[in-house]
Amino acid sequence: MSTAPDSPDQSPRPPEDDPDRTGPEHADDAPRHRLREGVARLASFGARLASAIDGDRTEPLLSRAPQRWVRMLPYLIMLGFVAVLIPVTTQVLSNDYGVSGGLAGAIAVAQAAPLLLAVTRPLTAWYIMIVADVLGTIPLLQGDAHHPSPWTPMVVVGYLALCVTLALRQSRRALIGIWLVTVGASIVVGLFRDSTSQDTGVLLIVLSGGVLLLGALMRERGEAQRRLVEQETISEAERTRRTLLEERARIARELHDVVAHHMSVITVQADSAPYRLQGLNGEVREEFASIAAGARESLTEMRRLLAVLRSEDTQGDLRPQPGLAHLRQLVEATIRGGVPTELSYPELTLVRELADVSPAVDLSAYRIVQEALANVVRHAPGARAQISIGLDADALLVLVVNGPAREPVAPLESSGTGHGLVGMSERVRLVGGTLDVGPLPDGGFRVAARLPLTAPGSPTV
Numbered sequence: 518m519s520t521a522p523d524s525p526d527q528s529p530r531p532p533e534d535d536p537d538r539t540g541p542e543h544a545d546d547a548p549r550h551r552l553r554e555g556v557a558r559l560a561s562f563g564a565r566l567a568s569a570i571d572g573d574r575t576e577p578l579l580s581r582a583p584q585r586w587v588r589m590l591p592y593l594i595m596l597g598f599v600a601v602l603i604p605v606t607t608q609v610l611s612n613d614y615g616v617s618g619g620l621a622g623a624i625a626v627a628q629a630a631p632l633l634l635a636v637t638r639p640l641t642a643w644y645i646m647i648v649a650d651v652l653g654t655i656p657l658l659q660g661d662a663h664h665p666s667p668w669t670p671m672v673v674v675g676y677l678a679l680c681v682t683l684a685l686r687q688s689r690r691a692l693i694g695i696w697l698v699t700v701g702a703s704i705v706v707g708l709f710r711d712s713t714s715q716d717t718g719v720l721l722i723v724l725s726g727g728v729l730l731l732g733a734l735m736r737e738r739g740e741a742q743r744r745l746v747e748q749e750t751i752s753e754a755e756r757t758r759r760t761l762l763e764e765r766a767r768i769a770r771e772l773h774d775v776v777a778h779h780m781s782v783i784t785v786q787a788d789s790a791p792y793r794l795q796g797l798n799g800e801v802r803e804e805f806a807s808i809a810a811g812a813r814e815s816l817t818e819m820r821r822l823l824a825v826l827r828s829e830d831t832q833g834d835l836r837p838q839p840g841l842a843h844l845r846q847l848v849e850a851t852i853r854g855g856v857p858t859e860l861s862y863p864e865l866t867l868v869r870e871l872a873d874v875s876p877a878v879d880l881s882a883y884r885i886v887q888e889a890l891a892n893v894v895r896h897a898p899g900a901r902a903q904i905s906i907g908l909d910a911d912a913l914l915v916l917v918v919n920g921p922a923r924e925p926v927a928p929l930e931s932s933g934t935g936h937g938l939v940g941m942s943e944r945v946r947l948v949g950g951t952l953d954v955g956p957l958p959d960g961g962f963r964v965a966a967r968l969p970l971t972a973p974g975s976p977t978v
Contacts, residue, residue, distance in 0.1 A: 577637045578685060591682075595632045598678050602629035606671040613664055616656045624653040629675055639682040643695060646679055647702060654706045666714035667706040668721050680725050684732020692729045699725050757939070764940045768947060776819065776876075784812040840879035841906065844886060848904065851890050857901045858890065874913060878968045881944040882906070882915050888940050889917035889964040899923030900961065912950070913968045921960030941966065 578591040606625035610616040616624070627649035635642035654667040668676075676699075683695060703718035710716070787809035791802045839847075848860045874882075886904055893902050900920045907914040938954060941964065945952040950968040957963055 578682060591636045592633075595636055595678070598632050598675060599629045602632075602671050602675050606669065609669060609671065610656070614657050614669075620656060624649070624656070625671075628653055628672055632675060632678055635679050635682040639679065639686050640691070643679060643683060646676065647698065650676065651702050651706060654709075658709060658711070664714055665717045666710040667703070668717040670717070673717060673721050673724065676721060677724055677728050680728040681732055684729045685736050689733055689737075692733055696726050696729055760939050761943070764943050767940070768943060780812050780816050780819070784809050784816070787812065839883045840876070841874065841882055843883060844904070844906070847883070847887060847890070851894070851902070854894060855899065856890065856893055858904065859902070860904045861906070874970060875948075878913055878948050878970065881948055881950075881968055882913055882966070884944055885915050885941050885964065885966050886917055888938075889919075892962070893919045897922040897962065908970075911970055913970060915964075915966040915968065917964040918957070919961050 577588070579588050582588050603622075603625045606628060607618070607621045610621035610624060611618050628646065631642040631645040631649070634645070650668065650672050653669075653672070657664075657666055657669070680695075684692060687695070700722050703722050707716065707718040710718075787805045790805045791797055797805075844860060848858045851858045890902060890904075893900055897919055900922050902917060902919040905914075905916040905918075907916075941954070942952055945966055945968065948968050950966060952967075953963070953965040955963060
């Protein structure tokens with residue numbers, strides 16, 4: 518005997534563990550099942566996407582700060598978030614959404630605790646947090662309507678705190694992928710929320726995108742400034758090196774004129790000796806001829822070296838190199854330029870001794886005074902300058918002192934060329950002397966050089 522299909526005895530019954538369910542309520546099981554499957558697929562996709570986008574970084578935030586309290590600040594901030602979010606989330610889920618106390622506490626810990634990991638591994642913390650946030654929306658579907666859904670306010674706050682750490686550590690491509698996963702998760706879980714609840718999906722999408730964008734801009738701006746400082750440091754080092762090389766080439770060109778003069782004298786004397794001196798035998802004449810040939814060969818090699826040192830835009834200067842005898846003209850030209858300058862020579866008996874100074878020392882002393890006065894014109898306009906030339910037992914003493922500037926420094930002159938102090942130090946090093954430069958208490962500047970009268974010993978081979 519068969520029973521009719523529409524017999525009430527054969528109608529589907531609710532499961533034994535939930536006898537109070539009605540037919541329409543039982544129809545909600547299918548969307549919830551689809552939600553669980555969608556959440557699992559979304560979490561798997563998000564993990565694969567984020568791992569493909571960028572690897573995690575383990576350096577803590579602000580780890581390079583000099584102060585210890587600054588290095589500890591990210592930990593303290595995240596600990597504060599965790600200490601507040603866990604009890605608040607547990608209380609809200611229990612009272613407003615009807616979630617049992619144990620489950621509410623587990624969800625609160627899963628959604629907030631990863632913030633502590635975000636200080637050192639923000640990407641790993643995001644893996645855990647996005648999965649915990651999405652899974653945490655499932656019990657909310659059974660709660661009362663008119664509450665924020667699918668994300669609770671605590672989830673929004675915690676996720677934004679995590680976005681700050683992500684934006685400060687991850688690349689732009691990684692942040693775009695993270696935000697796309699956030700958008701996808703918000704859209705998927707938003708499909709299953711109650712239509713009467715307050716939608717927080719759009720809120721999380723907008724706020725997380727804004728935080729990620731602002732954080733990325735701040736990080737990229739900081740990196741750009743850091744690279745700019747590094748480039749400026751490299752440029753300054755290269756500029757200093759180039760200035761040093763240019764000054765050495767300039768000194769070499771000047772010394773060429775000095776040495777070439779002496780070599781030319783040697784050549785002329787060696788060539789004319791057989792005609793000036795009577796009674797020279799053949800061996801002596803050959804010796805003089807050999808000396809003249811060696812001198813001419815040395816001059817040829819010096820000119821070849823000078824051609825290498827001289828840059829393409831450097832014009833040859835055929836004028837004789839200046840020395841201490843030209844200081845008067847230099848001082849007069851400086852005075853005409855608006856810098857009151859005084860020159861004090863040693864006693865008259867010592868002036869004769871200055872004539873015996875070697876050409877290298879003579880030229881170096883003049884150039885040091887010239888560079889010092891040029892610096893006064895550039896950096897201390899209107900200041901009074903005093904030049905003192907003296908002698909001690911075995912060295913020439915050069916002292917240039919100027920007072921503070923009496924007129925405003927022109928912007929174009931404040932930068933200078935960078936050759937002044939570099940040139941002085943190179944010239945002093947050339948003759949084996951010492952240089953002492955530095956500011957004075959009254960705002961002036963002092964340049965003191967000690968140049969040995971005898972050439973420094975050359976290494977023996």
